[in-house]
């Protein structure tokens with residue numbers, strides 16, 4: 001379980017997170033929703049040690065992560081798939097995966113085979129440069145690169161950004177599958193509330209750096225006020 005407790009983060013005078021607390025249950029998908037600028041990316045960066053909170057702590061199964069170096073947070077099992085995917089365009093699919101596998105627990109061949117099983121299209125394209133992949137395939141590559149290190153927690157920052165609805169639906173399906181077959185804990189950050197709420201168990205809504213809702217995903221999905229004011233889901 002990931003526990004965020006009273007976290008505040010500022011960039012100079014800009015207060016990006018204000019006293020944010022939430023829990024992401026082990027083996028479940030927790031969606032973190034909110035408009036552009038709500039603080040979603042900052043939250044993930046704080047969990048993975050890339051941003052330092054002014055106050056508050058992040059812990060994982062009672063181990064305090066706050067204050068640890070990012071590389072140590074990766075080692076204890078937190079994988080972060082950044083916004084914009086961050087794959088290296090000039091490298092092939094397999095070269096990108098090998099970079100992620102530097103701390104993989106077992107033999108490289110097995111680790112690669114596992115990723116190609118989850119994402120068959122990456123296996124078909126393993127010799128192709130990442131630049132030649134579609135947006136959805138690049139997102140899969142970014143996910144596989146994080147997964148190959150064998151994390152127990154995966155932080156996904158807007159995986160659906162720029163993808164067609166059908167591609168997004170397939171990607172969400174894969175995330176849900178991974179979570180249910182491997183017991184992976186997922187924190188899914190999305191502006192695309194509708195897609196995320198379909199697969200998440202719980203949903204936290206951020207608005208200007210504050211938590212304005214934290215409930216079962218089905219409850220958030222039905223809340224007209226939240227949908228209208230914070231999620232932009234006007235029918």
Ligand SMILES: Nc1ncnc2c1ncn2[C@@H]1O[C@H](COP(=O)(O)OP(=O)(O)O)[C@@H](O)[C@H]1O
Nearest residue numbers: 011014016034035036037038039040041042043
């Ligand atoms: N590196 C930065 N320097 C200054 N302000 C930042 C920086 N990153 C984010 N912010 C500000 O912090 C707030 C939260 O941003 P962010 O966490 O990226 O939100 P989201 O991912 O929900 O769009 C916004 O007001 C944004 O402009």
Ligand SMILES: [Mg+2]
Nearest residue numbers: 040041042083
């Ligand atoms: Mg963001």
